[in-house]
Every structure is written in structure tokens, then in C-alpha cells.
Amino acid sequence: MEKNKIEAMKLPDMFDPVKRSEIMSHIRSKNTKGEIIVRKYLHRLGFRFRLHVSNLPGKPDIVLPKYKCVIFVHGCFWHAHQGCKYYRDPKTNSEYWIPKIQRNVERDRRAVQELCSMGWNVIVIWECELKKDKREETLVNLVESIKNKSLFNELFLIFNQAFIKFWTNSEDLIRSDISERNLCGNLAFELRDAIRQSRFADYYVDVEYNRNNGKLKTLMDEYMKVIPITCDVIVHSRGEVVIKDNLVAVEMKKSNQPKKEKEDDRIRLEALTKQSYDNVWSFDGHTLPEHVCGYTLGVYIEINPKKFSARVEYYYNGRCIFSRVLNK
Ligand SMILES: [Zn+2]
Numbered sequence: 001m002e003k004n005k006i007e008a009m010k011l012p013d014m015f016d017p018v019k020r021s022e023i024m025s026h027i028r029s030k031n032t033k034g035e036i037i038v039r040k041y042l043h044r045l046g047f048r049f050r051l052h053v054s055n056l057p058g059k060p061d062i063v064l065p066k067y068k069c070v071i072f073v074h075g076c077f078w079h080a081h082q083g084c085k086y087y088r089d090p091k092t093n094s095e096y097w098i099p100k101i102q103r104n105v106e107r108d109r110r111a112v113q114e115l116c117s118m119g120w121n122v123i124v125i126w127e128c129e130l131k132k133d134k135r136e137e138t139l140v141n142l143v144e145s146i147k148n149k150s151l152f153n154e155l156f157l158i159f160n161q162a163f164i165k166f167w168t169n170s171e172d173l174i175r176s177d178i179s180e181r182n183l184c185g186n187l188a189f190e191l192r193d194a195i196r197q198s199r200f201a202d203y204y205v206d207v208e209y210n211r212n213n214g215k216l217k218t219l220m221d222e223y224m225k226v227i228p229i230t231c232d233v234i235v236h237s238r239g240e241v242v243i244k245d246n247l248v249a250v251e252m253k254k255s256n257q258p259k260k261e262k263e264d265d266r267i268r269l270e271a272l273t274k275q276s277y278d279n280v281w282s283f284d285g286h287t288l289p290e291h292v293c294g295y296t297l298g299v300y301i302e303i304n305p306k307k308f309s310a311r312v313e314y315y316y317n318g319r320c321i322f323s324r325v326l327n328k
Helices: 002-010 017-028 033-044 092-119 130-170 173-174 180-196 259-272
Strands: 063-064 069-074 119-125 204-207 218-220 227-229 233-234 245-256 295-305 311-315 318-326
Touching: 002 033, 033 063, 033 069, 033 130, 069 092, 069 130, 092 119, 119 130, 119 204, 130 180, 130 295, 173 180, 173 227, 173 318, 180 204, 180 218, 180 245, 204 218, 259 295, 259 318
Parallel strands: 069 119, 245 295
Antiparallel strands: 063 069, 204 233, 218 227, 233 245, 295 311, 311 318
């Protein structure tokens, strides 16, 4: 048997390179080993999904309609996983392969863009992340990401509903340049209203609140220094719901404030929306983490009273994922 295998490898390819490429390109596309690992895992946890949905951009490998989430399981070679040891520019027949792989990469990029603009959460898993030593971690993170992004979308809608009300109801106050504190109070009022009508009715909307079960809420700053935090507006359970204490953190600044203060607000939102402190600790689900993080949605609002305009930035997973400008 072993001998036959070796013999077979020595045989010259019976197909010419172009034909061989064609065959290879058919082998890879569907139901790869990686895809099957992911599908089995999700299925076991009770996720329901559709496969290779052709009416969505890029024909995603796995589609979870309930979570508005699509998953691509990419082979490192075919999709040019940069910096990965399984991807190298092909040496043989490169004039054929390189443009072909480039087309794949370009197609992937467009698909992600289109799917995102349609409101889908797009997750890409590379085949190298499913090798035995990394598989468990990848799959656990995948599930976390599916659930968390779905929660983000939900909170995003709730927040925007409240924000639009605030913006229209407070026009006179904003134009008259009342204090940030008052504006935050008004926003909190609308947010409380929206939260009460949602499935998060048991959560609190607090202004400049920084205590949890009598303990000061703290944050570790970029130099790992512990500082107490006072966000302008937060939505949280005041420590009652340990598994998901923090939902939304909002910072508001008027545009004439010092640049440094605006930057500090943004840095704070990046830290607050991280899942953990750079994996220093892991959250066990029973005790609240030592320092605050894990806010699902962070929002930075910069208001220009004179122009009655606002720049709104949305933070997720430790970074600003998009922003928009509101004008009259
Ligand atoms: Zn890879």
C-alpha cells in the first residue's frame, strides 16, 4: 500500500497545468474539513444555520439568520492569509495562480463590504485557526463573537432610537448651549424610555455613576494604572446581572472642549468596550471583573451647538467601528 502511494507520487501529472488548476479549484470550494468542524461545533450547541447561501454576496459558507451573522471558513492558501505560514506565493505556474488568488482576495473584500452594509456580522475563520492546537480557542471565541455582535446590533438600535428623540426634542437647548451635564441628563431620559420598552427593562440608565455594589468602578488605563471612572451615561445592571453587567457607555463632549479631553474620552471607550484586559484575566461569569470592561456598545458624541451638528462614533470590541455626522 505504502509502496503504491510512493509510486503514484512519482507519476507525472496526467493533466496539463490549466486542467489541473481547474480540478484543484473545484476540490477546495465546498464542505471543506474546516467548514465541517465549525458546522458540527455550532450544531452541537444548538445553533441553526443555512449553508452556502447563494443569494448573499460571496455565498457565505455558514449563515445564521437569527443572529444576522455569516461565517466564511477560508483556506489559507486560496484566500491568501497574510503572515500565515500556510500561505506562500505559488512558485510553479505562478502567472496562473497569483492573479487567481488575487481575484479571490478581491472578491472576499467586496463580499465583506456588501454584507456589512446590509447589516450582517461577518466572521472569517482561517483554516490554520482550526488546527488541533488552536481549534478549541477559535471555536469558543467564535460563539462569543456571534452572540456579542448580535447583542451589539440590538443595543445599537435601542440607542439610536433614543438618540434621535434626544436630538429632535433638545434642539432649542442644544442651540442655547446648555451644559454637557444637562444634555447628558436629557439623553439619559430618552435612553431610559427606550430601555424600559426593550428586553433590558431591568437595567439602569445612570448619569455619572461609578459604583457597583458599593465598590468604586475602576478602569485600568493604557499604562496599567487603576483609575476610577465616571462615564457620562451608562446602561448597566449595577452589578446585579453578573454575566452581563455592562451594556452601553456614552461619553459626550462639546466641540469647543480641549482636544486632550476628547482624546481621553475616546481612549476610555476603547478600554471600556474591550472584552477583557488584554487577556490578563478571564471573566468566570460568577464574580464581577476587578476593573470595568466588557461594555458591548460604546458611543462618543461630539456636539457643535452653533451648527447644531453632532459627530457620533460607535465603539465595539475596543475600537471605533464607524461614525456618522448628524446635521439639521
Ligand atoms: Zn492561515
